[in-house]
Amino acid sequence: MTTDKSQEIINRLDSLLELERQALLQGDLDKIPALLEEKEALIDDLNENIPEEKTGLQELQVKVERNQALLDGALHGIRKVAARMAAFRRIRRSLETYDESGRKRTIQGDVERRVEKRA
Numbered sequence: 001m002t003t004d005k006s007q008e009i010i011n012r013l014d015s016l017l018e019l020e021r022q023a024l025l026q027g028d029l030d031k032i033p034a035l036l037e038e039k040e041a042l043i044d045d046l047n048e049n050i051p052e053e054k055t056g057l058q059e060l061q062v063k064v065e066r067n068q069a070l071l072d073g074a075l076h077g078i079r080k081v082a083a084r085m086a087a088f089r090r091i092r093r094s095l096e097t098y099d100e101s102g103r104k105r106t107i108q109g110d111v112e113r114r115v116e117k118r119a
Contacts, residue, residue, distance in 0.1 A: 003051060003052065003053070005049060006046070006049050006050070006051035007051065007056065009042055009045050009046050009049065010046070010051070010056040010057070010060060012042055013039065013042045013043070013046065013060055014056075014059070014060060014063065016035060016038055016039055016042065017039070017060065017063040017064065017067055018063075019031075019035060020032065020035045020039070020067050021063070021066065021067050021070065023035065024067065024070040024071060024074055025070065027074070029074065032071075091109075092109055093108075093109050094106050094107060094108050094109055095107045095109065
């Protein structure tokens with residue numbers, strides 16, 4: 001393989017990692033799956049045609065690690081939101097509190113499921 005071809009793959013992967021970073025920073029997580037497919041294809045191409053000089057690869061490694069940290073942060077945030085929403089759902093069904101003597105007490109919530117029609 002020529003150095004030009006490997007450099008072209010490195011450049012495309014570099015641009016793709018920048019797009020991925022922007023999507024993560026903007027919270028546009030819908031773009032991530034498509035970018036991931038393209039990134040995997042470029043990495044496969046790069047693995048088949050490893051360049052002789054590794055300088056460009058080291059820069060890509062730094063960007064991959066940076067994006068991974070951003071992705072980990074996004075996933076952590078999503079998990080926190082999901083846990084918070086689950087807590088709100090539990091509270092709507094019942095509320096756990098303590099009485100004056102310190103005993104745990106559960107107050108059942110009555111969820112009324114009906115739609116009121118108004119003219």
